[in-house]
Amino acid sequence: MTRLGFDYCMKITYEMEVGQCHYTMKCIPQSTRCQRVENIKIEAVPANKWQKGKDSFGNLTAYGSVDFPHSVFLFHVTGTVETGIRKFDEYKEESIIGNYKYPHGLVVPGEGLRAYHAALKEMMPSGGTAYEKGIYFMHRLHQDFTYEKNVTYINTTAEETWAERKGVCQDYAHILIALCRLENIPARYVAGMLEGEGLSHAWVEILTPDGWCALDATNDVEVTDSHIKINVGRDAADCMINRGIIIGGGGQTQEISVSVSRL
Template identity: 45%
Template sequence: MKQLHFEYDMTLAFDSLVEKHRFTLKCFPHTDERQEISQLHVEVFPNEFLCNAQDSFGNSCIYGYAEGQHDHFSVHVTGHAKTGLASYETAEDIPNISMYKYQTPYTKPGDCLKAYRQQFAWKEETTALDKALVFMKQLYQDFHYEQGVTNISTTAEEALVLGKGVCQDYSHIMLSLCRMERIPSRYVVGMLMGEGLSHAWVEICSGGRWIALDPTNNLVVDTQHIKISSGRDYQDCIINQGVFTGFASQTQEIQVSVKEIILKP
């Protein structure tokens, strides 16, 4: 187990004033079988209304509204996470688990993904977890991490054709491969020890358990990861969504920091 301190900062800057800003935030973790969240503090500015809720995938979220004119919008989240409490999350508690077997617009395979899948051959006794571990290892060898070549709209098929991308692309490709094998699998957004941006990985269902795998780093998720949300793909886990009145362009800055809390003896 590890005791971690996390901070999440997001700032939107508008080049002209906006108003009547409605938003949905999914940027804070919640307690589950693998992690315990404490001392959670959330600041949202500006806001006239905030409502804590849970979406259809069980993710914690905030629905909010800022009526007045503003040229920036900020979210600051801090808290502690005790990680490594379990190596899995029980799958029987998740309703409609079969929906995670089906492809989405982000994961739908084209010719490249279908051809890539052909290199894998399984024995009858090969488990879903064993297949997923093979996918992860091979993808880590064949796909290369590079920022700036893909964007949030890039599909798994498009990313594999490019042969490079970021954690979102690794995760969508792995989801596509798993779902071609009818393995229930879901997209996860969270935080990783260190400083930078949010991170994405995959959970697959095997033997009644959700097991988390990080294809970007070729590892089984451990005490260094803090889960924020999960869904069928990136679209279900967007950290900040909103609409407003005004003619403005916007820029977004995100900074994530996760550090281990060293307890004095």
């Protein structure tokens, strides 16, 4: 087992004061069969009251509103996570599993992805298990796709990014999800953190008879003890770590820093 310390901080600085903002943060990891989360500390600036909740996918939420003028908004979460406990995560979402089986949102396959799936199916050894197929898709995708920043955006669909053959972790995850769902393997998006990276990360969980198996196509690995899962959903839009709206004008700078280190 491994003990990781993490620090997630989002800071928005406004050029002019804003009168009101509303936010929903999904940046609090929770304990599962695969990770044990402890010592969570949350700091918000302005230091107003926020509410705790859970969304329909089972993720923890922290949400609230600031209804007085402020020029800085900050949300800061720290904690420790034990990882590497177990490989497969518990399957307990039976009543909502259909959400992870059908095309939705950013993961609706078009002609390009359908053709890619058909080509992979040709080459894939027949009779494989869901786990073997998932691993196969991940390896192939890792070879057929190039990591490149600033060519895709948060709203880029799986089909669009596949047409370019390049993108970032979110795009790898979306394409792998599309391939698995076309193969009738339930697959979901995971937003998380990775040791040594300054940004949040994304990968995929596929459903196997042993539970959820987590595949990181960007790095071509099954998740390791360096990964901390934050939240899950059908696609990146469900898993936005921070969502907010502000009432008021002017420019703003948003800084997000993520750090994960071994304790």
